[in-house]
Amino acid sequence: MEDALKGSSPPAQIPGWRIRVADYLALEHNVTIASAAVFLIGFGEELWKKFLPKYLEALGATTPIIGLFGTAEDFFDACYQYPGGFVADRFGRRRAFLLFITLASLGYVIYLFSTSWSLLFVGLALVMAWQSMASPAIFAVIGDSLPRERRAMGFTLQSILKRVPIVIAPMVGGALIASTGLVNGVHVGLLITLALAAVTLVLVLKLKTTNQPPPAMNIRGVWRSFHRVLKRLLISDIIIRTCEGMTGVLAILYVTNVHGVSVAAYGTLIAVQMIASIVVYIPAGRIADRIGRKPFVILTFLSFALFPVAIVFASNFWWLIAAYVIGGLREIGEPSRKAMIVDLAHDNIRARSVGLYYLVRSLSITPAAAIGGLLWKIAPEVPFVTAGVIGIVGTVVFIVTVEERYAS
Numbered sequence: 001m002e003d004a005l006k007g008s009s010p011p012a013q014i015p016g017w018r019i020r021v022a023d024y025l026a027l028e029h030n031v032t033i034a035s036a037a038v039f040l041i042g043f044g045e046e047l048w049k050k051f052l053p054k055y056l057e058a059l060g061a062t063t064p065i066i067g068l069f070g071t072a073e074d075f076f077d078a079c080y081q082y083p084g085g086f087v088a089d090r091f092g093r094r095r096a097f098l099l100f101i102t103l104a105s106l107g108y109v110i111y112l113f114s115t116s117w118s119l120l121f122v123g124l125a126l127v128m129a130w131q132s133m134a135s136p137a138i139f140a141v142i143g144d145s146l147p148r149e150r151r152a153m154g155f156t157l158q159s160i161l162k163r164v165p166i167v168i169a170p171m172v173g174g175a176l177i178a179s180t181g182l183v184n185g186v187h188v189g190l191l192i193t194l195a196l197a198a199v200t201l202v203l204v205l206k207l208k209t210t211n212q213p214p215p216a217m218n219i220r221g222v223w224r225s226f227h228r229v230l231k232r233l234l235i236s237d238i239i240i241r242t243c244e245g246m247t248g249v250l251a252i253l254y255v256t257n258v259h260g261v262s263v264a265a266y267g268t269l270i271a272v273q274m275i276a277s278i279v280v281y282i283p284a285g286r287i288a289d290r291i292g293r294k295p296f297v298i299l300t301f302l303s304f305a306l307f308p309v310a311i312v313f314a315s316n317f318w319w320l321i322a323a324y325v326i327g328g329l330r331e332i333g334e335p336s337r338k339a340m341i342v343d344l345a346h347d348n349i350r351a352r353s354v355g356l357y358y359l360v361r362s363l364s365i366t367p368a369a370a371i372g373g374l375l376w377k378i379a380p381e382v383p384f385v386t387a388g389v390i391g392i393v394g395t396v397v398f399i400v401t402v403e404e405r406y407a408s
Helices: 002-007 017-024 029-046 049-058 063-091 093-113 117-145 148-180 182-204 219-225 228-247 251-258 263-291 294-313 317-331 334-344 347-364 368-378 382-401
Strands: none
Touching: 029 049, 029 093, 029 117, 029 148, 029 182, 049 063, 049 117, 049 148, 049 182, 049 251, 049 263, 063 093, 063 117, 063 347, 063 368, 093 117, 093 182, 117 148, 117 334, 117 347, 148 182, 148 263, 148 334, 219 347, 228 294, 228 334, 228 347, 228 368, 228 382, 251 263, 251 294, 263 294, 263 317, 263 334, 294 317, 294 334, 294 382, 334 347, 368 382
């Protein structure tokens, strides 16, 4: 009997609840650190980011200049994506993160001490180092660390930790502005951002990196490596982001100047938008990994089309809340879309592939915000309705051109 007992297999141990939760949420070490970095810097930036158009206005910028600022943001977003991917592939994810956070911090300092709206364009060139250059590195960390069937959930975690600050921080930022004034409130937010960036630099040092050298390949080679379906996804994505870019920097002006909503109340609308996003993130990411990505991307694209139109037709604050719930649903398929990009990119040039994808996308939509600013001069609602029509076109293009089998 003792021999039989000795030869028997030990009973399987049931994982503890922490392990089960970590597994369910794809909480791999590097993914967790990258997502935490997104959370910390995002919290700081969201204290003032949504109020930048009003900050520009306070420093003397006109509406076309504010539209141009949005165009400049898209331009830097385009130019920085591929270099960010190159740095992440060539020097490793950890060094890339350290560089991007440092550059962005210099931009926060310029924002803090700016006395003219023109200086904010200089600060923007540095601030975008985190938002744009770091994006391919974040994609690559998730692609490196998780298998294909868990990547949508990995992007879900990153997206949640990116959006949670948008629920809280704009309300805090709005309260700071209400109590100390617009300029002083933004300045306090920038000081907090600098402190959080310093904490993030320490955290990023714990990233585990590999020393595998990337293949030598120029930008043309990376483009030729793109799967044909990735190129089709890119086309529909460009159309949809044109819809978004046309009204992104104008939304706060329409809500506050046309609907007469206070800046603090606008912060509440942003919080509602992010809560709607967070509520659908985890179930959408989990289901997308099981049944496929395409239905969720379609829902995202439809929400992009409906959001600007809903803002225009909102007749009171409650309808504005409904509009911003629709705005929150724009994120329901974002983890799925990002997972599709990583799935279709080659492993050994992953960061550069993501960088080139976003380079082409952002460069293509660069004129959108400036066009929106010019259309505003015809009538404030014109850029919003135009954006809605463009969004419907982008949704149809995606449905027709991207096959289901490549979105699973």
